[in-house]
Amino acid sequence: MISERLKNIICKELLLDTKSVEINDETQATEVPGWDSLNHANIIVAIEKDYGIRFKGLEVLKCNNVGALQNLIDSKVSK
Amino acid sequence: MLGIDFNKISELLLFDIKDPLLFGSSLFFFLFFGLLLIYRLFAKSNNGRISILIFFSLFVYYKASGIFLLLLILNAIANFGFGKGMGEAKTQAGKRVYLILSLLFNLGLLAYFKYNNFFLQALNDFNFANLELLDILMPLGISFYTFKSLSYILDIYLEMMEPTDSFRDYFLFVSFFPNILSGPIDRAAKFLPQIRKEYFLSNKDIAMALMLIMMGLVKKIMIADYISLNFVDRVFDEPVRFTGVENLLAVYGYALQLYCDFSGYSDIAIGIGLLLGFKLMENFNYPFKAKSISDFWKRWHISLSSWLLDYVFRPLQIGLRDWRKAGNITALIITFVLVGFWHEASWAFLFWGLLHGIFMAFGLLVQGPKRKFYLKYKLNNSKIFGAFQIFITFNLVAFSFIFFKANNFESALDVLKQIVFFFKPGVFIQFVESFTPTFILIFFGFFFHFLPSSFSDKMVTLISKMNIIIQAIILTLIIWLVSQVQSADLQPFIYFQF
Secondary structure, three states, X not given: OOOHHHHHHHHHHOOOXXXXXXXXXXXXXXXXXXXXXXOHHHHHHHHXXXXXXXXXXXXXXHOOOHHHHHHHHHHHXXX | OXXXXXXXXXXXXXXXXXXXXXXXXXXXXXXXXXXXXXXXXXXXXXXXXXXXXXXXXXXXXXXXXXXXXXXXXXXXXXXXXXXXXXXXXXXXXXXXXXXHHHHHHHHHHHHHHHHHHHHHHHHHHOOOOOOOOOOOOOOOOHHHHHHHHHHHHHHHHOOOOOOOOOHHHXXXXXXXXXXXXXXXXXXXXXXXXXXXXXXXXXXXXXXHHHHHHHHHHHHHHHHHHHHXXXXXHHHHHOHHHOOHHHHHHXXXXXXXXXXXXXXXXXXXXXXXXXXXXXXXXXXXXOXXXXXXXXXXXXXXXXXXXXXXXXXXXXXXXXXXXXXXXXXXHHHHHHHHHHHHHHHOOOHHHHHHHHHHHHHHHHHHHOHHHHHHHHHHOOOOOOHHHHXXXXXXXXXXXHHHHHHHHOOOHHHHHHHHHHHHHOOOOOHHHHHHHHOXXXXXXXXXXXXXXXXXXXXXXXXXXXXXXXXXXXXXXXXXXXXXXXXXXXXXXXXXXXXXXX
16 A cells, blocks of 8 residues: 555655546556656655665665555665 | 489588578578478477477577587576576575676676677777787677576566576577577566467467568668668768768668668567567667657667666666766766677777767756746647657767767768768759669658558558468568569678677
């Protein structure tokens, strides 16, 4: 389940209206308008800043959809 | 009794460095037709079918590369082992050991065969040493199969796939003859599951395969070979003997030639794969319709650009994310220099890659203001502005290809000098008169490229509804038509050298 907080961070970074975008566990980056390979790093940095966490490079590379990213955030926050 | 010259047949089938089994040659079609017949006989037996395919793949590679076949086999054994070891490793550190071993093995061999002399020469040129260059022959397709193998290992490391238990399946993935010499650089995660699938071809698959093979032959033999031998090569060999307008047409012609040569090869490879029941990765998607350089790289040599995006750009970008824009730009420049270096170990190719890295970096820097500007003047949906973007992108790409084609920097600069200082637009009429077939082929080449992509879909649907005899007649007609304009010898595919 994707949290509102994560969805808000993504939408804010991509200048998207949260109501007009559907993001679920299976959503891949390429399916979200504007989430391309170039600004991928910006979204990751925005998430790290907002949650006050730090990902390892390999952990981010292993995420193949937003659900995996949410799980990664949850695992960091609960530590 | 039948007058069969067995010596001649064995000569045809034995390794000959100057005579690999080229797609488009009559020997290839003859052998492939035989393979298809036997393959269909074994359609129900997975083991039989795959063994035949492996045997034929080994033959094709042996015919092109002789003893280097052993290197291909060694590559498959080693990477299968690394993958298995990585899958069984209990800890991340253990997995990393297999990753490092695989990188050392694969990149080490690639460096030895492909980049050794470049580095030795560079050491000599910069007066660091005085070393003798090595007399090394590069095994054909090494850049392609090394990258295929590495993607398998990296995908296991990134937990995108599980290693396969079957060496047979892995060996077919590495040696699969349609894509061994020049790609597409397929991914194991997509290829391996197809091996175990039942062999079934729908009417649409057959129509698609025929369409791809026909288009590939037309692109390669009718367009690429013809314009290269009759015009482009002549200008690039001695640019100063031609006016600027002819040099410019040769630059545009070369962009078309390179596209038709490589995408023609890819089309035939994908079509042949499809007839054998395998869907290979798309490699080109109307690249000259791109509206920006980043759009171009989503459409040109897709199997390489997506490989570098996944395994080079992304890790670099994430590693450098604290640098924000500067991190992205550094990752872009490194990735594109590697794109150039992957092609050939030469300064001209490094510069070609760097040029694309600079184009991409510039695009990134102006991304914000550009977005606002387009919104303000409502340019996003303007067809005229779209055509302008396509024109600019095409010219940037064609400009970069001067360094791809020219033998050296001096020759590339001569081409540019002629265009800028000795343009002589009036010569265009003379060019059309004296190079009429070339002009017509260049015109139609671009014309078909810019047709809506739905045109090709409609053709596939049309062919799929045809009777098999009509399909065969059309294929024969195309082969006949192509043979009419074919130059004395089929020209080797440009990407064989990489």
